[in-house]
Amino acid sequence: MSILFQCEYRGGHHVGFGIPAEGDQVTLHRVTERRLREVILAAGDLLDVPAALAGAAPTVRTTLADPDLRLRPPLLPGTGDQALVSGFMGTHKSKPAEFDPPKWFFKGLGSWLRLPGEPLAVPAAPVALIEEPEVVLVYLNDAEGVPRYAGYTFGNDLCDIGLHRRDPGYNPYCKLCDTAIAPWLFLGEPPRTASGRTIIERDGVSAWEGDFDCGGDALHHRIADMTGHLFTYPALRRPGLVNYLLLGADQASFHTGFRIADGDRIRIEVKTHGVELTNRVRFDTATSGV
Structure with a gap:
């Protein structure tokens, strides 16, 4: 099964894939919220979303315990009032x-x-x-x-x-x-x-x-x-x-x-x-x- 998560990391919006275990290194892809929405709306098959997002996006490696990383509810827009x-x-x-x-x-x-x-x-x-x-x-x-x-x-x-x-x-x-x-x-x-x-x-x-x-x-x-x-x-x-x-x-x-x-x-x-x-x-x- 394919799993996506969103987070804020050092001033930027990122996505990652899977459910990382505690202490595991995870690769974060710097993808804007707008790009994430566009890819999901354009997807004929949701399972194609991870590959479309990863593409040429800049990456960084860290762990979920990194104090600079803040997870977000899936697809929650901006302040959440939408x-x-x-x-x-x-x-x-x-x-x-x-x-x-x-x-x-x-x-x-x-x-x-x-x-x-x-x-x-x-x-x-x-x-x-x-x-x-x-x-x-x-x-x-x-x-x-x-x-x-x-x-x-x-x-x-x-x-x-x-x-x-x-x-x-x-x-x-x-x-x-x-x-x-x-x-x-x-x-x-x-x-x-x-x-x-x-x-x-x-x-x-x-x-x-x-x-x-x-x-x-x-x-x-x-x-x-x-x-x-x-x-x-x-x-x-x-x-x-x-x-x-x-x-x-x-x-x-x-x-x-x-x-x-x-x-x-x-x-x-x-x-x-x-x-x-x-x-x-x-x-x-x-x-x-x-």
Whole structure:
């Protein structure tokens, strides 16, 4: 499988390929964000993207631990205000006889995404949080506003399920928590199988563990049907917009009676794809002044 990542390094935008192991040397190709978008939009096959980008681009060798290197969410534009994070709900229920569009939610702007190692901020007094390991599809709209599939990665749609269960009408509030996303963009079709294990640590020790499966075969709708219906809405088809679509999660810690607390460390290991997201939960302490 072909994997691309973006980073800022010593004042320039670079791309690299694969998921480097800790301490491994990695080759970075100095490629502008505009060039990256052009290549993806022009690609007849996403697997051709790495060769097209590498070409004659200047390179530098370093490691991910280099303090001058900063990874970025896949295809996140500029300040992130030209990107939307949203997702589907109830996608792991039993399969219906015919297509019935799943419920959809708006999570936030692209600037709200958090990389592994960054804290996930939630409201000061959530009712009951839940981690949600999910496949994240990435779409880049072309100059005419046509959404072009660019690949997939993985995320944690952390949210307040307790608030949602108290009243489903509160779901927009429930989703106002930071979202974790992996920096690795998989240049291929959405995965049919994507499974792994979640570990929630408290005070340095494991407090809860459980397995998950978030691949296409675990969903009760065809992904093409879900995305095809969603993109009938013009608001998501604005030229240059990047859409991050969360495909939904199976049962998690909340369903076993566990409750995530302030300071807990959530580690999501997508074992089928060699991806790990680790983030600490931070309850907000600021006051609104209202």
